[in-house]
Amino acid sequence: MLRIVLLLLVLSSCGMDLSAQCGTRYKSRYFNTIQVFRNVKYSLNAPALIGATLTTETTFNKDLVMDVFTPPVTDTVSKRPVVILAHGGGFINVAFMGGTVLVGTMQNEDVQALADTLAHWGFVTASIEYRLGFNIASPSSLKRAVWRGAQDMSAAVRFFRKNAAWFNIDPNKVFVGGSSAGAFCAIHSTFVDYTERLPESYELVPIFKKDLGPLHSRPVVELTSFNPFNGSSVLADDVDSIPQGIAAYWGAIADLSWMAHGNNKAPMVMFHGTNDLIVDYKCAKPFSGVVLTAPNTCGTYMMDSVMNTFNLPHQTYFAQGEGHEYWGALNGDWLPSGPNAHWQSIIDKTADYFYDLMRPTPPVLSGPDTVLPATNYTYTVANPHPDHRYCWEVTGGVIVSPVTDAATIDVEFYNGGSQGFVQVSAIDASKVASEKALKFSAITTSINTNKVLVPKLGIQLQPNPAYQSCRVHIRSPKNEAATIRLVNALGQEVYTHFIPLSIGNTTEVLNIQDLPQGVYRVVVTTKKHRIMETLVIR
Secondary structure (H helix, E strand, O other): HHHHHHHHHHHHHHHHHHHHHHHOOOOOOOOOOOOOEEEEEEEEEEEEEEOOOOOEEEEEEEEOOOOOEEOOOOOOOOOOOEEEEEEOOOOOOOOOOOOOOOOOOOOOOOHHHHHHHHHHOEEEEEEEOOOOOOOOHHHHHHHHHHHHHHHHHHHHHHHHOOHHHHHHHEEEEEHHHEEEHHHHHHHHHHOOOOOOOOOOOOOOOOOOOOOOOOOOOOOOEEEEEOOOEEEEEEEEOOOOOOEEEEEOOOOOOOOOHHHHOOOOOOOOEEEEEEOOOOOOOOEEEEHOOOOOOOOEEEHHHHHHHHHHHOOOOEEEEEEEOOOOOOOEEEEEOOOOOOOOOHHHHHHHHHHHHHHHHHHOOOEEEEEEEEEOOEEEEEEEEEEOOOOOOEEEEOOOOEEEEOOOOOOEEEEEEEEOOOOEEEEEEEOOOOEOOOEEEEEEEEOOOOOOOOOOOOOOOOOEEEEEEEOOEEEEEEEOOOOOEEEEEOOOOOOOOOEEEEEEEEOEEEEEEEOOOOOOEEEEEEEEOOOOOEEEEEEEEE
């Protein structure tokens, strides 16, 4: 009874404290309140377009700003990831039309909602202003607009890296994303190499169309005070412009060759409707040919193909039959019905992708393969990291160490079991959890310490938590028939399959890609035995 009480106390503390360390942050709502800082200047005196003809461009110097969303002041994590978002709107700029259905701004409801949501999940986020405007009669003018937007996204990345300490972020966990034209900014600022230039970015007409400069040349503000924000303009060429990952919502690229060569690349998660008439998911002119002089761009379908060919890490989601901004918006503002069913799914997939990119290296777990009940045994991370804590989970026993998040723990196994599992995840300074390392230990009897009992039935789930698929390893003492059932938190069976077991290990792969996230039970039943294990689907 004492051991059961002790186990309940350990599980209770894990639910209250270690659960926060074991990877719940960044995957769902983590904070009830956040902080929002409006109109933070990140690049000064950027030449913004007032008007353009076929031969001229008229500009004025403009300070570019962003809205920054952060977790509450009570947040103790000092190495947080940041997600920089750019709004849609087709680079269109009509005087006095900002914030209307015709012109996108950083106040667009969709990017503001995305930034707000991810900040509640534990990220630092930003919705940025970038330069707009082009001459619809000039294809080169539209390309120059894309170049300006990409320059501004690059500046935003360097702004956060230069001021990482002010925002308590990890400069190695900077992500970018955007909707429509904003996705163009994110993609081009990442995949165009430092040495490459869009031909249209050079001076086109002497005096009248100035050289826009290299892609990563915009100076940024280096902060000297925080709220109120003050600082000076610096080149920030000592920090990198390339993010750790990209979320591209219905975006495209002007030249697929940029993805195939050069040094500037990042993993990307992409979303696109197959009936998008604004930005074709294959290759076509944007706006479905309405802007007749617009150059061809290649959307998610073609980018996915190139990234597959060159083994570039990415994840792609196509929405069959859906159009532009299919999460329920029109040029960045919600339709009367508001965000639709796609909205939450897109956020979940975006956060999951970024989370996987942030994961630390899985630990290597060392410990005994056979153990005696009611005896302490030590399990150790063989490759400990000085900045990591560790989340341990024990099945068939209990942690008896006074410190439960160190690289070493002591475990006491129960008398009643025939097998035990010890699992460990590494938790970095951002509270991101690695994949789990698992150790299986057979529990011997106290009567004969030299003989290991063959367990009647045992299961092991890999990976756990799982995404899309999970391997169920079943250990059986004889050839027999078995039933595998997957039961959700409401007790409903969502999967049933009959399989023959062989002596030793049998592996069955569960296809779980269509199941919602949550906690499930994997139940394996034979004629005489039944065993259950918890599975987390993320």
